[in-house]
Amino acid sequence: MTIAPGIIKFFRTRLHSWHTGHNSRQLPWKGEKDPYRIWLSEIILQQTRALQGLPYYESFTGTYPTVQALAAAADEDVFRLWQGLGYYNRCKNMLATARYIATELGGHFPRTHEGILALKGVGPYTAAAISSFAYGLPHAVVDGNVYRVLSRFLGIDTPFDTTAGKHQFATAAQLLLDETDSAAHNQAIMDLGATICTPAAPRCADCPLHSKCFAAAKDMTALLPVRSKKIVVKERFFNYIFLLHDGKVWIEKRGAGDIWESLHQPYLAETEKAVDVSVLRQDVLFDNKSIRPHELTDAGMAKQRLTHQLIHCRFYIMHLTDMPMPNGTAGMWLSISELKKLAFPKILVSFLRNNLYF
Numbered sequence: 286m287t288i289a290p291g292i293i294k295f296f297r298t299r300l301h302s303w304h305t306g307h308n309s310r311q312l313p314w315k316g317e318k319d320p321y322r323i324w325l326s327e328i329i330l331q332q333t334r335a336l337q338g339l340p341y342y343e344s345f346t347g348t349y350p351t352v353q354a355l356a357a358a359a360d361e362d363v364f365r366l367w368q369g370l371g372y373y374n375r376c377k378n379m380l381a382t383a384r385y386i387a388t389e390l391g392g393h394f395p396r397t398h399e400g401i402l403a404l405k406g407v408g409p410y411t412a413a414a415i416s417s418f419a420y421g422l423p424h425a426v427v428d429g430n431v432y433r434v435l436s437r438f439l440g441i442d443t444p445f446d447t448t449a450g451k452h453q454f455a456t457a458a459q460l461l462l463d464e465t466d467s468a469a470h471n472q473a474i475m476d477l478g479a480t481i482c483t484p485a486a487p488r489c490a491d492c493p494l495h496s497k498c499f500a501a502a503k504d505m506t507a508l509l510p511v512r513s514k515k516i517v518v519k520e521r522f523f524n525y526i527f528l529l530h531d532g533k534v535w536i537e538k539r540g541a542g543d544i545w546e547s548l549h550q551p552y553l554a555e556t557e558k559a560v561d562v563s564v565l566r567q568d569v570l571f572d573n574k575s576i577r578p579h580e581l582t583d584a585g586m587a588k589q590r591l592t593h594q595l596i597h598c599r600f601y602i603m604h605l606t607d608m609p610m611p612n613g614t615a616g617m618w619l620s621i622s623e624l625k626k627l628a629f630p631k632i633l634v635s636f637l638r639n640n641l642y643f
């Protein structure tokens with residue numbers, strides 16, 4: 286791929302002057318040079334909006350000011366701090382990487398792009414962000430904002446979620462990168478995508494790239510960028526049953542190989558479709574003789590959308606006269622105060638807060 290030198294110069298100059306004169310997007314990690322704090326912010330912001338990630342960034346940097354402090358933390362404490370952000374693999378990888386840096390690299394963050402890219406949970410985008418923001422290395426970031434700005438400005442209609450598209454956008458971003466100040470350039474293009482070249486109703490009249498923008502000239506902003514695949518969303522039906530006895534709740538840890546690994550939950554009966562309480566009691570719990578025949582109280586429902594799954598949750602409460610362990614599971618009976626030390630999926634945190642004085 287080639288881009289005319291005049292277009293490259295125009296892009297760099299206009300972006301730079303917009304960034305220094307008009308970019309008012311304020312985020313606490315902007316201008317940060319500490320690779321640990323940049324890395325934390327980037328891991329938190331993967332699949333999370335900046336405003337949602339902000340309090341988490343402040344909690345993590347406040348609680349664990351150095352990579353050594355994070356590496357020394359107990360898993361459960363870190364999961365608990367992460368609670369509500371979702372995509373818990375990010376948290377697991379983050380902990381593994383902190384411990385790797387603390388023990389294998391003497392607590393020093395890698396200083397090369399290759400070294401950063403080799404860290405667990407760090408992909409090309411995060412490696413380019415850390416490399417440029419912390420060390421000024423000439424690597425262009427390519428995230429959703431960059432796909433949007435570049436596809437519209439250059440008129441690239443190759444789907445960005447294909448191998449060819451990823452390569453084309455990465456090449457274009459690298460060609461346009463102002464290597465004399467890669468940190469400012471990378472920050473500027475992402476901020477432009479977040480505030481001006483937005484997915485719906487981009488503010489082209491306020492955009493520094495407007496006079497040479499392909500999509501603005503052809504009235505194609507609604508058509509670019511192009512995505513090839515529709516995300517297939519699987520629906521799942523979780524019936525959560527809070528088994529209560531003498532002020533204690535039965536809780537288990539979720540296993541590997543599914544969403545929310547290592548988080549906690551009450552007794553779960555997953556069904557292939559939504560079922561009402563009579564079906565749940567008769568058919569689903571029938572095999573679990575240890576927790577029959579107590580009454581189930583319907584305690585409401587909620588939904589949580591993940592990237593590829595839509596989880597329909599129904600909550601039930603069942604007061605038991607004794608403390609059996611539901612068949613085939615390895616849970617424990619815990620007091621409400623003990624529950625507060627554990628990490629739960631977001632949807633359960635809301636329920637616990639509202640119903641069990643969590």
Ligand code: SF4
Pocket residue numbers: 434437438481482483487488489490492493494495498499500501506
């Ligand atoms: S002119 Fe409009 S479409 Fe083009 S880059 Fe700017 S905001 Fe995006």
